[in-house]
Amino acid sequence: MKILSFIKDAIKEIIKGSLPYYAWVGFLIFLILLGAWGYYHEFTKELGYGSLEQHVVWPIYIGNFAFFVGVAAAAVLLVIPAYVYHFQAIKEIAIYGEIMAFSAIVMVLGSIMVDVGRADRFWHLLPFMGGILNLPVSMLSWDVVVLNGYMILNIVIALYLIYKGYTGEHPNKKFYVPLILISIPFAISIHTVTAFIFNGLGARPFWNSAILAPRFLASAFCSGPSLMIIALQIIRRYGGIKVQDVALFKIAEIMAYAMFFNLFLFGAEVFKEYYTGSVHMAPMEYLMQGLHGHNKMVPWIWTAIVLDITAFLIFISLRNIRSIKLLNVGCVLIFIAVWIEKGHAFITPGFIPGVLGEIHEYTPTFVEMIVSLGVFALGLLLFTIFSKLVVGIETGRLKYNKETSN
Amino acid sequence: MIDFKEKFVNRRKLIKLFATGVAAALAPFAAKESDAKIDWEEYFQKHFKLMTKEEKEKLVKRLEQKYKEKYKKEFKVKISDAMQNVEFGYALNLSKCIGCRRCVYACVKENNLSRKPQIQYIRVLRMKNGEFDVEKSEHYYEPALVPEPGYFYFPVQCQQCKKAPCVKACPIKATWTEPDGIVVVDYNWCIGCKYCMSACPYFGRRFNRGEPVIPENEINTTVHYLGNRPRPMNVVEKCTFCIQRSREGKYPACLEACPVGARKFGNLLDPEDEIRQVIDNKRVFIFKQDLNTIPRFYYFFHD
Amino acid sequence: MLRKTKLLFLLFLFLFVYKNVFAKKEYPVPYPPLSPGIFPCMNCHEGLERNKKKRALKEMHQNIKIENHGDRWCYDCHDERNLDRLKLSNGEYVKFQESYRLCGQCHGNVYNDWQKGIHGKRIGNWKGEKQYLLCVHCHDPHSPRFKAMKPEPAPVRPDKATTH
Numbered sequence: 001m002k003i004l005s006f007i008k009d010a011i012k013e014i015i016k017g018s019l020p021y022y023a024w025v026g027f028l029i030f031l032i033l034l035g036a037w038g039y040y041h042e043f044t045k046e047l048g049y050g051s052l053e054q055h056v057v058w059p060i061y062i063g064n065f066a067f068f069v070g071v072a073a074a075a076v077l078l079v080i081p082a083y084v085y086h087f088q089a090i091k092e093i094a095i096y097g098e099i100m101a102f103s104a105i106v107m108v109l110g111s112i113m114v115d116v117g118r119a120d121r122f123w124h125l126l127p128f129m130g131g132i133l134n135l136p137v138s139m140l141s142w143d144v145v146v147l148n149g150y151m152i153l154n155i156v157i158a159l160y161l162i163y164k165g166y167t168g169e170h171p172n173k174k175f176y177v178p179l180i181l182i183s184i185p186f187a188i189s190i191h192t193v194t195a196f197i198f199n200g201l202g203a204r205p206f207w208n209s210a211i212l213a214p215r216f217l218a219s220a221f222c223s224g225p226s227l228m229i230i231a232l233q234i235i236r237r238y239g240g241i242k243v244q245d246v247a248l249f250k251i252a253e254i255m256a257y258a259m260f261f262n263l264f265l266f267g268a269e270v271f272k273e274y275y276t277g278s279v280h281m282a283p284m285e286y287l288m289q290g291l292h293g294h295n296k297m298v299p300w301i302w303t304a305i306v307l308d309i310t311a312f313l314i315f316i317s318l319r320n321i322r323s324i325k326l327l328n329v330g331c332v333l334i335f336i337a338v339w340i341e342k343g344h345a346f347i348t349p350g351f352i353p354g355v356l357g358e359i360h361e362y363t364p365t366f367v368e369m370i371v372s373l374g375v376f377a378l379g380l381l382l383f384t385i386f387s388k389l390v391v392g393i394e395t396g397r398l399k400y401n402k403e404t405s406n
Numbered sequence: 407m408i409d410f411k412e413k414f415v416n417r418r419k420l421i422k423l424f425a426t427g428v429a430a431a432l433a434p435f436a437a438k439e440s441d442a443k444i445d446w447e448e449y450f451q452k453h454f455k456l457m458t459k460e461e462k463e464k465l466v467k468r469l470e471q472k473y474k475e476k477y478k479k480e481f482k483v484k485i486s487d488a489m490q491n492v493e494f495g496y497a498l499n500l501s502k503c504i505g506c507r508r509c510v511y512a513c514v515k516e517n518n519l520s521r522k523p524q525i526q527y528i529r530v531l532r533m534k535n536g537e538f539d540v541e542k543s544e545h546y547y548e549p550a551l552v553p554e555p556g557y558f559y560f561p562v563q564c565q566q567c568k569k570a571p572c573v574k575a576c577p578i579k580a581t582w583t584e585p586d587g588i589v590v591v592d593y594n595w596c597i598g599c600k601y602c603m604s605a606c607p608y609f610g611r612r613f614n615r616g617e618p619v620i621p622e623n624e625i626n627t628t629v630h631y632l633g634n635r636p637r638p639m640n641v642v643e644k645c646t647f648c649i650q651r652s653r654e655g656k657y658p659a660c661l662e663a664c665p666v667g668a669r670k671f672g673n674l675l676d677p678e679d680e681i682r683q684v685i686d687n688k689r690v691f692i693f694k695q696d697l698n699t700i701p702r703f704y705y706f707f708h709d
Numbered sequence: 710m711l712r713k714t715k716l717l718f719l720l721f722l723f724l725f726v727y728k729n730v731f732a733k734k735e736y737p738v739p740y741p742p743l744s745p746g747i748f749p750c751m752n753c754h755e756g757l758e759r760n761k762k763k764r765a766l767k768e769m770h771q772n773i774k775i776e777n778h779g780d781r782w783c784y785d786c787h788d789e790r791n792l793d794r795l796k797l798s799n800g801e802y803v804k805f806q807e808s809y810r811l812c813g814q815c816h817g818n819v820y821n822d823w824q825k826g827i828h829g830k831r832i833g834n835w836k837g838e839k840q841y842l843l844c845v846h847c848h849d850p851h852s853p854r855f856k857a858m859k860p861e862p863a864p865v866r867p868d869k870a871t872t873h
Contacts, residue, residue: 051616054603057603112599117599118640121449124453125577130452138574140576350604357531507860524864524865545864546866547860547863551858552857552858656835657831662832665847672836679835680827
């Protein structure tokens with residue numbers, strides 16, 4: 001039984017590791033447990049008379065949700081050059097992209113689960129378990145479909161390639177290449193549909209903008225790969241895997257284009273609101289300069305803008321200065337900037353001012369931050385575990401051996 | 407200061423909530439404990455619209471028993487359907503409204519709304535004469551006497567839209583428009599994602615994170631499944647034109663509480679009805695018409 | 710020709726009588742807000758002389774002040790012979806339960822709207838039995854302008870709420 005021995009060997013591979021590996025995994029598990037405590041606290045905390053949730057309907061979790069959907073684009077950014085343009089250096093590492101996409105979707109679903117009031121009723125979303133999806137009208141239903149589709153595609157591809165690597169058989173191209181190609185439109189659709197969730201609400205003029213989906217795509221092509229570039233270097237260092245610099249710089253090049261479009265689209269958005277100056281400008285005004293003395297969002301967005309522009313300049317200068325260090329700085333900046341711009345600074349102003357003109361400001365609470373970190377750690381843990389398997393296979397540690405396995 | 411006793415009770419409730427799955431597995435062993443059995447049934451309850459008549463009747467019995475145990479009172483849980491040839495409409499005379507908020511509290515009482523956290527379905531906005539801008543409105547005005555010179559008042563509640571953005575948003579059809587035009591929520595189906603709240607342009611929906619707290623002597627025991635029954639926590643709720651009253655031919659509670667007769671309610675399909683008299687004879691408008699939600703809630707200015 | 714005119718005249722006469730005597734529409738109203746102990750008026754006023762002079766009332770009814778209601782005095786509306794009823798300007802007597810007809814003499818548009826349900830307040834059932842509140846349930850007939858009242862408390866601001 002190859003499968004059984006694969007599972008056995010895979011578990012062995014995951015359990016065994018170096019000290020830094022144990023430290024890292026232990027740290028992530030600690031964060032997850034902390035997040036779990038936070039989640040528990042969230043549901044049992046003392047409630048006051050008025051609840052901010054009536055006004056700022058979605059907390060930081062939904063910002064993270066939008067951001068993590070973007071991170072899931074990591075896969076497609078590796079898959080397109082690898083399988084559409086046959087860029088060999090990236091083809092070698094494309095599988096990490098798939099693993100990251102899967103892990104990111106887990107973070108996406110985790111962010112949703114910690115936000116909804118009745119996570120225990122999740123089966124209402126599963127048609128095969130008696131649930132109902134409000135198709136075709138609800139964008140959230142569509143998101144459930146495409147996110148799960150994308151997650152399944154990526155995990156199937158990744159597991160298939162890992163398993164074939166384990167057995168030493170040649171992966172069947174007729175099976176996995178079509179799946180990879182299908183995952184490209186799926187990747188586009190997860191960003192589009194996620195943008196449409198916000199985009200389609202006439203009640204919230206801040207989101208009701210036609211360039212939202214392109215903006216989501218552009219920022220996704222920045223945030224996901226930036227995490228990918230750093231992760232690949234860590235894997236290279238600790239896993240002893242060959243990752244060519246040329247692949248990293250190729251990814252960075254695509255990110256530079258994406259960053260340009262992201263900044264351009266954001267600028268277009270700001271222009272439209274400010275130049276028109278209708279009442280619908282209020283949320284943008286709140287974001288950029290504060291509204292009636294309420295300005296908690298202002299430092300966030302300006303930090304993001306400064307980081308975005310700095311990162312963009314770094315990325316275009318990478319053409320001439322091929323410095324990995326500079327690349328890493330750019331990646332960290334972009335990751336933080338997009339997290340702000342597409343997360344907290346995107347969701348919260350949608351609710352400020354509220355539909356009846358009320359202004360109630362929101363800052364993520366400590367508990368919400370812990371829970372968010374827990375969700376992030378869960379995704380990273382999955383990514384770590386799967387990467388460990390891939391590394392195990394590529395270094396030949398994890399291999400099907402008839403004698404020992406039986 | 408944290409009240410430890412209350413906290414403890416809350417925790418117990420939470421554990422109960424998330425232990426339903428466990429309870430389901432243990433149900434055969436804990437058959438004697440009716441509590442676990444009820445939760446189990448609730449957990450696997452079907453969508454209200456998909457239930458047969460028998461299932462609905464069973465549900466009513468179960469809820470009545472549950473509420474009896476919880477509130478020590480006899481409840482009457484109604485599941486009455488929409489009347490034939492009835493489509494409800496509401497009109498509010500802004501020239502008359504004095505901003506006294508009697509409607510707000512009548513609604514709270516009739517509909518068993520939580521007092522802590524505070525949930526109110528009606529918001530009264532105070533506007534300066536010469537302005538009709540919600541962003542400049544005041545929600546928290548508290549003068550000694552109303553009406554105040556130089557202001558007018560603009561009460562907003564669920565507008566029961568014909569093209570309701572909230573219904574469109576819900577990912578699991580937990581909220582829908584009834585044949586008589588009332589937008590309802592199946593509180594036992596809602597997963598609390600709050601997408602409908604983001605979609606609503608009228609601040610018509612509320613989320614209740616916490617067991618609703620209602621003074622014991624103010625509990626209304628005449629309830630409707632889709633209306634004012636004691637709500638489970640962590641789901642979305644809203645105004646239903648007092649479905650438990652309006653489906654019996656009665657006026658909603660907010661209308662009867664209004665001291666100036668600014669509120670008008672009735673059947674839009676009956677030309678003789680007072681709501682139609684308002685619409686046909688006076689000049690009415692709807693709030694945020696540009697969003698094309700087509701409310702069944704009209705406003706008018708008429709002295 | 711003459712016969713035709715006569716017939717038409719008779720028809721109008723009949724309609725007039727019918728409308729005013731037989732088909733007079735009465736509205737379901739709650740009991741008027743008559744002060745207990747004050748009404749019936751004739752308990753006290755039976756033997757008293759009617760004083761038509763406009764003056765500040767000192768011995769009784771000190772609370773009644775004619776405000777915001779033009780240049781009126783008691784017997785413009787109350788029947789001076791029998792104070793337990795009202796009197797229309799055409800001499801017709803009406804019960805307090807029908808006081809809307811009295812108000813409607815001047816406030817025709819409002820009376821019209823009240824009959825349709827646009828003005829005023831109704832309670833009970835939108836479908837079936839309902840009661841039309843009389844003008845005087847909301848407007849003090851002697852001082853009809855609406856009185857200011859204390860509003861119910863404002864909602865709690867979320868920022869002021871103790872959430873943690």
